[in-house]
Amino acid sequence: MVRGRDSEAHGPTWQVQAALIARRFYLEGRSKVEIADELGLSRFKVARILDDARELGLVEVRVNLPAPIDPDLSSALQERLGLRHAVVVQQPPQDSSRSTREELGRMAAELISELVTVDDVLGLTCSRTVAATTQALQTLAACPVVQLCGTLAGPDMEAGSVESVRRASDVGGGQAFPIYAPMVLPDAATVRALAGESAIKQTVRLFPDVTVAVVAVGAWRSELSTVWETVGALGRSQAGKAGAVGEIGARLFDAHGKAVRTSIDDRVLGVTLDQLHAIPEVIGLAYDERRAPAVSAAVQGGLVNSLVCDTALGERLLETAPERRPGRPGDRGATA
Amino acid sequence: MVRGRDSEAHGPTWQVQAALIARRFYLEGRSKVEIADELGLSRFKVARILDDARELGLVEVRVNLPAPIDPDLSSALQERLGLRHAVVVQQPPQDSSRSTREELGRMAAELISELVTVDDVLGLTCSRTVAATTQALQTLAACPVVQLCGTLAGPDMEAGSVESVRRASDVGGGQAFPIYAPMVLPDAATVRALAGESAIKQTVRLFPDVTVAVVAVGAWRSELSTVWETVGALGRSQAGKAGAVGEIGARLFDAHGKAVRTSIDDRVLGVTLDQLHAIPEVIGLAYDERRAPAVSAAVQGGLVNSLVCDTALGERLLETAPERRPGRPGDRGATA
DNA sequence: AGTTACTCTGCTCGAATGAGCAGCCATTTC
DNA sequence: GAAATGGCTGCTCATTCGAGCAGAGTAACT
Numbered sequence: 047m048v049r050g051r052d053s054e055a056h057g058p059t060w061q062v063q064a065a066l067i068a069r070r071f072y073l074e075g076r077s078k079v080e081i082a083d084e085l086g087l088s089r090f091k092v093a094r095i096l097d098d099a100r101e102l103g104l105v106e107v108r109v110n111l112p113a114p115i116d117p118d119l120s121s122a123l124q125e126r127l128g129l130r131h132a133v134v135v136q137q138p139p140q141d142s143s144r145s146t147r148e149e150l151g152r153m154a155a156e157l158i159s160e161l162v163t164v165d166d167v168l169g170l171t172c173s174r175t176v177a178a179t180t181q182a183l184q185t186l187a188a189c190p191v192v193q194l195c196g197t198l199a200g201p202d203m204e205a206g207s208v209e210s211v212r213r214a215s216d217v218g219g220g221q222a223f224p225i226y227a228p229m230v231l232p233d234a235a236t237v238r239a240l241a242g243e244s245a246i247k248q249t250v251r252l253f254p255d256v257t258v259a260v261v262a263v264g265a266w267r268s269e270l271s272t273v274w275e276t277v278g279a280l281g282r283s284q285a286g287k288a289g290a291v292g293e294i295g296a297r298l299f300d301a302h303g304k305a306v307r308t309s310i311d312d313r314v315l316g317v318t319l320d321q322l323h324a325i326p327e328v329i330g331l332a333y334d335e336r337r338a339p340a341v342s343a344a345v346q347g348g349l350v351n352s353l354v355c356d357t358a359l360g361e362r363l364l365e366t367a368p369e370r371r372p373g374r375p376g377d378r379g380a381t382a
Numbered sequence: 383m384v385r386g387r388d389s390e391a392h393g394p395t396w397q398v399q400a401a402l403i404a405r406r407f408y409l410e411g412r413s414k415v416e417i418a419d420e421l422g423l424s425r426f427k428v429a430r431i432l433d434d435a436r437e438l439g440l441v442e443v444r445v446n447l448p449a450p451i452d453p454d455l456s457s458a459l460q461e462r463l464g465l466r467h468a469v470v471v472q473q474p475p476q477d478s479s480r481s482t483r484e485e486l487g488r489m490a491a492e493l494i495s496e497l498v499t500v501d502d503v504l505g506l507t508c509s510r511t512v513a514a515t516t517q518a519l520q521t522l523a524a525c526p527v528v529q530l531c532g533t534l535a536g537p538d539m540e541a542g543s544v545e546s547v548r549r550a551s552d553v554g555g556g557q558a559f560p561i562y563a564p565m566v567l568p569d570a571a572t573v574r575a576l577a578g579e580s581a582i583k584q585t586v587r588l589f590p591d592v593t594v595a596v597v598a599v600g601a602w603r604s605e606l607s608t609v610w611e612t613v614g615a616l617g618r619s620q621a622g623k624a625g626a627v628g629e630i631g632a633r634l635f636d637a638h639g640k641a642v643r644t645s646i647d648d649r650v651l652g653v654t655l656d657q658l659h660a661i662p663e664v665i666g667l668a669y670d671e672r673r674a675p676a677v678s679a680a681v682q683g684g685l686v687n688s689l690v691c692d693t694a695l696g697e698r699l700l701e702t703a704p705e706r707r708p709g710r711p712g713d714r715g716a717t718a
Numbered sequence: 719a720g721t722t723a724c725t726c727t728g729c730t731c732g733a734a735t736g737a738g739c740a741g742c743c744a745t746t747t748c
Numbered sequence: 749g750a751a752a753t754g755g756c757t758g759c760t761c762a763t764t765c766g767a768g769c770a771g772a773g774t775a776a777c778t
Contacts, residue, residue, distance in 0.1 A: 057493060057495060058449060058489050058496065058690075059467050059469070059496055059497070061447050061448070061451055062451060062453055062457060062460070062467075062469060065447055065451070065453030065454075065457070066453060068445045069453070069454070072445070073445075077763085077764065077765090079764065079765090089765085090729085090766095091727075091728085093766075094727095102448070104445060104447060104448070105445055105446075106443070106444045107408040107441060107442070107443050108441070108442045108444070109401050109408070109409075109441055110439070110441075110442055111397050112397075112438070112439075113397060115394060115397055115398060115401075117397070117398055117405070118405070120398040120401075121398060121401070124398070131394075131395045131398075133394045133398060153394050156393045157393060157395060159393060160393025160394065160395055160396065161393075161395065413733085413735090414735075415733090424757075424758060424759095425734085425735085425758095426736095426757070426758060426759085427756095427757075429735075430756090430757095
């Protein structure tokens with residue numbers, strides 16, 4: 047006689063009930079049977095109302111991160127490039143390099159806080175971003191901290207590599223292994239001479255033991271690498287001809303991430319790309335979309351296997367970087 | 383200070399992974415086992431990450447209604463007052479009476495669209511809010527529409543009861559039973575005379591058959607009842623002394639919802655409170671918080687058992703109205 | 719009016735899930 | 749040093765959930 051009156055359409059009554067049920071279920075985390083019993087409905091009806099409500103967009107589930115991380119981009123990058131960790135920091139592109147560096151540094155600091163244990167050996171290259179990272183460091187396991195290359199004697203280099211290593215060592219309480227010497231030296235002889243120095247030798251000897259490295263990835267272009275400025279025009283042209291697209295710790299590499307041998311190499315005091323390659327966890331830091339080719343190459347060549355970058359660079363990487371991992375098993379697009 | 387490696391705190395890596403998992407689980411609706419298999423984790427770990435994420439507020443579940451309904455208040459009112467249906471329309475208190483009426487009308491219209499079937503008999507009292515309801519009516523079952531009281535001959539009464547009944551009848555296609563007469567008449571003799579008129583008699587005779595009534599609840603105060611103005615000062619003082627707090631269709635009732643007999647009654651052409659009481663579903667419309675005592679009384683007395691109101695009135699009702707044993711929240715007649 | 723098609727409802731069964739528990743690893747404390 | 753402590757991990761079992769199914773009442777169509 048009487049039809050199902052309360053189930054005609056999705057009118058106000060239905061909405062109110064659906065909202066009530068959704069609240070009980072999602073917010074209060076109660077079970078459907080419980081709700082059904084309470085409201086005098088069958089659990090199936092409750093389930094169906096819940097389904098309808100979700101389909102109608104009545105229930106909105108949002109994933110918000112406390113930190114300014116873009117989770118989708120991060121995951122996409124991680125999968126696409128086959129990275130161990132990927133953290134994309136949401137940063138408006140028009141923001142200054144300085145603020146971007148600081149934001150990246152905060153995130154990288156948290157990342158290594160999370161990652162590094164006492165059993166690790168932390169290695170740091172020289173860069174303003176790495177300096178920002180150590181500045182932002184709040185906690186760190188008491189692990190040895192090794193400087194991976196000499197310091198950059200730039201003008202605004204108030205925070206050089208030595209300071210970074212010191213800072214990390216202070217925060218964590220581990221031993222510091224600094225390198226009191228410039229990264230790029232006048233000639234090979236000076237490099238050899240300094241490499242023989244006792245403290246530096248001790249540090250360099252630890253390079254193979256480094257388990258976690260934090261490195262800045264520079265593009266081999268003006269303004270996108272702190273090293274670019276320090277080598278002469280001769281070195282730049284030589285490197286350009288050899289196909290250099292980026293550098294890590296003044297070690298140049300080409301579009302495939304392979305080392306580019308130039309005369310610069312002999313003048314550099316620091317970790318080599320081969321040594322870098324052997325480090326299990328190398329966290330690359332970079333932030334300008336123009337560095338995409340360099341970062342892409344570094345990832346390709348296995349020089350870095352984790353990445354902290356800004357949104358612009360992350361998006362560019364996702365667009366341009368070649369897939370580095372086989373497609374995942376279940377691409378369940380049309381099946382559901 | 384050594385902690386478990388990949389699970390120390392809720393750092394960036396954890397956040398990214400948690401966000402990924404939360405997305406897969408909540409947004410894409412995949413199962414935990416599936417996610418666990420894909421990411422190479424145990425399903426327990428996935429569940430724990432999900433729990434932590436929820437506790438951290440990383441996952442935000444919001445219940446949004448398409449219509450401006452306050453679901454919490456509605457549910458609370460429904461339960462508290464033992465109402466069949468309660469719909470609280472979110473409306474800023476400073477909004478004009480007119481816009482509030484229209485909003486209430488829209489919602490009430492949807493409500494009766496949802497509720498009324500061809501087997502019902504719809505009854506309407508006279509009020510601007512009821513007029514707004516029928517104006518907003520889009521669909522309606524082809525049921526008879528009965529005018530429950532005469533029209534109010536106020537100045538701005540462009541939409542009287544007759545028009546409401548016509549409109550509802552037009553939309554639904556059911557038969558209309560209007561009353562072409564004023565609601566409050568000069569004397570009892572006139573009432574008797576009009577009640578004898580053929581068309582009116584036919585309408586009045588249908589009152590006991592009405593199954594769904596839409597009525598406006600007025601407070602027995604100046605400006606809060608359209609009837610207040612139409613009865614003389616004598617009637618007002620008489621009613622006040624008798625304890626009237628509200629009216630429905632010019633029928634006064636006291637704080638307990640009991641009928642208040644005054645000389646006005648004899649001059650009114652329309653449904654009595656006893657008749658109203660017998661109607662299974664009476665939807666009360668009201669919108670000003672100053673009407674709270676009247677609405678509360680009407681609910682207490684069982685004169686209305688569903689309610690459409692605005693936020694201010696709803697909140698006031700929840701604060702002041704005494705708890706009332708919920709009869710049977712929800713379905714009527716649909717007992718399985 | 720008869721009949722067909724459909725929607726709504728509640729049930730069954732297998733999969734998914736949550737709570738509690740034991741083992742393990744690492745640190746802390748005596 | 750060695751035991752105590754605490755957190756993390758994965759397992760078991762009872763509960764809960766979801767997909768599909770059958771019956772009933774309704775709407776539509778002939």
